[in-house]
Every structure is written in structure tokens, then in C-alpha cells.
Amino acid sequence: MNKIVVFCGSSLGFHPRYKEAAIDLGNYFVENNIGLVYGGGKIGMMGVLSSTILERNGEVIGVIPKLLEKEEVIHPGVEEMIVCKTMSERKVLMSKLVDGYITLPGGFGTLDELFEALTLRQLQIEQKPIGLLNVNGFFDAILLQLDKMVAEGYLKQSNRNLLLVGDSITSLMDQMHSYVAPERNPIIHKIVS
Template identity: 75%
Template sequence: MKRIAVFCGSSIGFNPVYKEAAKELGNYFANNQIGMVYGGGKVGLMGVIADEILSYKGEVIGVIPTLLEKEEVVHAGVEEMIVCKKMSERKVIMSKLIDGYITLPGGFGTLDELFEALTLNQLHIEQKPVGLLNVNGFFDAVLLQLDKMVEEGYLKQTNRNMLLVANSVDNLMQKMNNYTAPKVEAIINKVVR
């Protein structure tokens, strides 16, 4: 993979294990010549991973909406910063630049980006690997909810399996590199009564 979008928090969180995971992922990207496309911020986990990659002279591309650019969160060290009008436009731009997605801990925006990437794959608009770095069990409850959705008939197991989950960067990257998208099938389950 040449470039991967990283979704993560604009906060650092309370547990230093999340910051260490962001640094580890940034280190992996830099040492394996993988470019990162991200939200363009200098704060939180976003800033940590960008700083790590930039410290190795790796490629970092930021995509930030005008609203956030004015909030003075833009990472000044990122040479390629794409400024767009809307949050929705940001996701489209990012999608065109990357070969896959990885999500680290974060809040509403992070989950929104993760689920949009999964939905694009579910609808066969994209066929890119979507990875979840489940540091310290951060996403355990989310994963249980996805399993409940399968159990109750709201999510196909095939689509549930599209989300690649690992606790370590090396394991996640191995899964990402070996990913094969599911075959195209009916998007909507038809119920015959």
C-alpha cells in the first residue's frame, strides 16, 4: 500500500498507551514508505502520528475543512495541506488519495469516518481494507455491537468480516496487506413472506 488514511482522535486521551500506539503506527509507516492521509490537525493523536512520520521525513497529507483551519488546529509542519469547504468533502478527497483505512481511538468523528469507510465497501463503491487498531481493548464494545447487529439480522457476516481488527500494528498491517474484498452480492437482503 502506498497511502493509508488514518482516523483518530483530536484528543490525546487519558491513557498514554494510545499515544504510544499512534507513534508506533507512524514509525511503521515511515519505515515502510507508506504515506499517511489524515485530518490535518496538530493536536491529539492526529498530531502525534503526524509528528512521528514527519520526524522520519515521511509523507503526510492533511485534508482539513475551512471551519477547523480557522480554529488554529492545522499542523504547520505538513507541507501538503488540502483545505476543503465541508467535512463530507474531506472524506471524498481522502478516499481518492488512499489504498486503505486505519482507525485508532477517537470520538464521534473517528467513528463516523470508520463507519463511512465500511459502508463504502459494503456498497461496493470501494474495495479497500478497513483496519481497526484495537489498542487496550478500546473498541471492544463497538465490536460487540457489530456482532449483535449480525445476530439480529441487520448486518451480514460477510460485511462484518470486512473490518480487520488487531491489537498490534504489525498484525494489523499483515491483515491489511493480505486483504481480499468480498465478492459482490446483493446489497439488500430480500425477505420473502
């Protein structure tokens, strides 16, 4: 994988393990020549992740909507910063730049980005691996909810399986590197094409 988009929070959260995970992932990217595409911020998890990579001369591309392009938010050290009009356009641009997705802890925006990627994968518009780094059990309740959706008939198990989950970077990256997209369903593909 050459480039991966990382969805994560503009806050650090309360547990130090979240910040450590952002640093560890940044170091992993540099050591494995993986470029980061992210939301362009200098604050929270986004800031820690991007700064870790920049400090080691790794590749970082920021994609930020015009409404967030404020001095207190935008990362001044990111040389390749793409400013777009809307949050929706941001997600489309990110998708075009990357080979896969990883989600770290975050809030509404992070979950919005994750679930849009999963929806596009379910509809076979996307074929890229979508990973969730379950730091400190942060996503346990969401994973239980997905299982509940399967049990109640709202989500197919095959679509639930599209989300790759790892408690460590290496376990998640091993899954992402070995990921083979399921064959396209010709009926779904025809509907959304």
C-alpha cells in the first residue's frame, strides 16, 4: 500500500493510549513507506499523527474543507494541502488518493467517514480495504452494534465482514495487505453504475 487515509479525531481523548496509537501508526507508516492522507488538521489525533510522520520526513497530504481552513486548525507543516469546498468533496478526494482506509478513535466526523467508506464498499463503488484500529477497546460498543444489526437482519454478515478490525497495528496491517475484495455482484454494480 502506497497511501492510506486515516480518519481520526480532532481531540486527543482522555486516555494516553490514544495519542500513543497515533504516534505508533505514524512511525509504522514512515518505516513502511506509506503516505498519509488525512483531514489536514494540526490538533488532536490528526495533529499527533501527521506531526509524527512529518518529523521523520514521511509523506503527508492534507485534505481540508474551506470552512475549516483556519489558522488554529490547519497544519502549517503539511506542504501538500488540498483545500476543497465541502466535507463531502473532501471524502471523494481522499478516496481517489489512497489504497485503503484506517480509522482511529474520534467523534461524529470520524464515524461519518468510516461508515461512508463502508457503505461505498458495500455498494461496490469502492474496492479498498477498510480497517479499524480498536485502540484500548474504543470501538467495542460499535462492533457489538454491528453484530446486533446482523442478528436483527439489517446487515448481511458478508457486509459486516468488510470491516477489518485489529487491536494492534501489525494485526490490522496484515489483514489489509492480504485483503482481497469480494467479487462484484453484477446486479448491485449495474444499479449503482
